[in-house]
Amino acid sequence: MIKQEFFNLEIKTKGQKLYEFTDKVSNWIKENNFKSGIINLSIQHTSASLIIQENADPDVQTDLINYFDKLVPMNNKLYIHTTEGKDDMPAHIKSALTNNQISLSVKNNELLLGTWQGLYLFEHRIEKQSRLIVFHYLGD
């Protein structure tokens, strides 16, 4: 028998940062007693993204944010889509350069992530946002 479960995680963001939610996924696995399977995570927006990054030194996150800001500048004369704010088009581009979706493996009730890997919502907008990430488990 195939087992499937869904969960909607809402994260309220306050500006361009990485918001970790590794524990939300690990706890969901424990609570539901998932054995082995795939968890498909999908963010339902195109101006924020999902990434797996180092969870040890927080400087890595600062450098990532600064790098992406330099790579995809605001107020760039290249953009014609400017009606939603100077940070909106850069946010769509950063989303395209990273991921909207990640599939994770679960084995014997454990999430298979490396020791130094964490799951993050990467917010690209500067104002407050409410973000929805869908968790979908398929396995046994």
Next chain:
Amino acid sequence: MIKQEFFNLEIKTKGQKLYEFTDKVSNWIKENNFKSGIINLSIQHTSASLIIQENADPDVQTDLINYFDKLVPMNNKLYIHTTEGKDDMPAHIKSALTNNQISLSVKNNELLLGTWQGLYLFEHRIEKQSRLIVFHYLGD
């Protein structure tokens, strides 16, 4: 019982643009009466990619194309792989910067995409191409 279905979508492209195919996936779900499961989409090429982007303002697509063209210029003296045309190596790089594969969740016969999310083939070559995207459903 696990249910699996496959479908090959061919998209004929005419230059660097985003080609939406959200309806192709939604209709496939309806026609096959898929309940809940995962759809794995994989493009069988490395000079075009798959992305989820905003489907509201078409200017977003124009800006994306222009941004990527500036980020990964043609005629760059950096490239040694030039035999397949000045747009080929940039196309491979743009493909590496975006995605070859996306997994989507289906719940109760509905594709779980955000309101403003659309599925696109992102063509990076300038001449006419025929592109193959494999749809693979696994669920119940």
Next chain:
Amino acid sequence: MIKQEFFNLEIKTKGQKLYEFTDKVSNWIKENNFKSGIINLSIQHTSASLIIQENADPDVQTDLINYFDKLVPMNNKLYIHTTEGKDDMPAHIKSALTNNQISLSVKNNELLLGTWQGLYLFEHRIEKQSRLIVFHYLGD
């Protein structure tokens, strides 16, 4: 009945290069007689990545490496995370720009990749490393 198998592939790397492992996946499918399903590949590190790229002209790989090195330079004054070496922060950024995870489709005991597509570990560190990629099959 749902079938699941796991395999840990270790790749010893020696510097910034693409290391192909397509055969490792194809052979694993044959040996285990997998019919149809999804293989989720996940690299358990954040300073190396997984990519699908052209397997025909090796110049493509050289150009990719050179392009990414130029896009994400070492010794950039932008970085504050410098304790693990000048190549570490660029490695994390390159990882964010590419993929930690790829899901592949298997149909009738065959891996569904395009003719010119190969699977690669993209190493971003300059010193020797030992990298772990988890293979996870779910199907029938």
